Amino acid sequence: MSQDVVxxxxxxxxxxxxxxxxxxVCYLVQTEDGKNILIDSGLPEVMPEGESEFENGRDVIEQLAIIGLTPDDIDTVISTxxxxxxxxxxxxFTKAQYVVQRVHHLDAASNPRFAANRPQWDQPMERIRLVDGDTELLPGLELIETSGHVPGHQSVLVRxxxxxxxxxxxxxxxxGKGFTRDEQEGGSDPDAAAVRASTIKLLDLVEREQIGLVLFGHDQAQWEGLKKLPEYYE
Incomplete structure (x- = not known):
């Protein structure tokens, strides 16, 4: 069995x-050989001027410290x-390699939506791995290209x-209410057709592999019933 299995x-x-x-929310995957793979990094320590939608809680660095990790212990940051x-x-996370869809990284360079946060994501290219579409990072960890919310958005499959x-x-x-084959209102997403296509893609994956747990990105009702750090799924 591969030692880097999740x-x-x-x-x-x-x-x-x-x-x-x-x-x-954000997520941390650990492998048998001790790799620490962060999926997203949450809110900035200091919000940009005029940003009032979000409220910080216990940030990702504080939470990692609970289980004895520092930013230097993170090997990879999957940037959805x-x-x-x-x-x-x-x-x-200055020691990590960042993994992002090529389409997304290239779009972000000139997209004003991402300008305020540019000092965070615009890292040296030698530390950024650009991927194209669905990609297996290692056994048990796969990136699923799901554009729509933004170009080159990616979801993650963990086994x-x-x-x-x-x-x-x-x-x-x-x-969770949006995880359906029924037509949905476009909401704030600029490309409703791509959102729907990505939703169908994920539904097909779940049905094809009979996946029992689907975690939605911002679903408070679901979140309340999930295990949170320091608890974990194994």
């Missing part, structure tokens, strides 16, 4: 959107996308030894 998944709530009672509530602490497969939809499907 063994554990931690869930962290690092803040919220109080107006909507929406959790801001560069929105400020998902990439707000990227710059803290655990006891729990089995878990899909982290992130912002491809932020709420």
């Amino acid at each position: 063994k554990r998944l931690y869930l962290m709530q690092v803040g919220s959107m109080p107006q909507y009672q929406i959790p801001i 996308h560069y929105d400020i509530d998902h990439a707000g602490r990227h710059a803290a 655990l030894p006891k729990t089995g497969a878990i899909v982290l939809t992130v912002d491809a499907v932020p709420f």
Whole structure:
């Protein structure tokens, strides 16, 4: 058996959107050979001027410390996308390789949506791995390209030894009510057709592999019933 097989998944709530009672979350995957793979980094330590939607909680660095980890212990940061509530602490992980969809990274360079958070995600290119579409990072950890919310958004499939497969939809499907083949309102997403296509793609994956646990990116009702760090899924 490969030594870098996934063994554990931690869930962290690092803040919220109080107006909507929406959790801001990120995740940590650990492998048998001791790799620590962070999925998103949550909100920035200091919000950009004029940003009032989000409220910080116990940030990702504080939470990692609970289980004895420092930013230098993180080997990889999977960046699902560069929105400020998902990439707000990227710059803290100076020893990590960042993994992001090429389409997203190239779009972000000129997209004003990501400008305020640029000091976090705009890291040296020798430390950024650009991927194209669905990608297996290592046994038990796969990236699923799910554009729509933004170009080049990616969800994550984690295969655990006891729990089995878990899909982290992130912002491809932020709420459980949207995980349906029925037509949905476009909401704030600029490309409703791509959102729907990515939702169907994830539904097909879940049905095809009979995946029992799908974690939605900002679903407060679901979040309340999940294990949170220092507890974990294995």
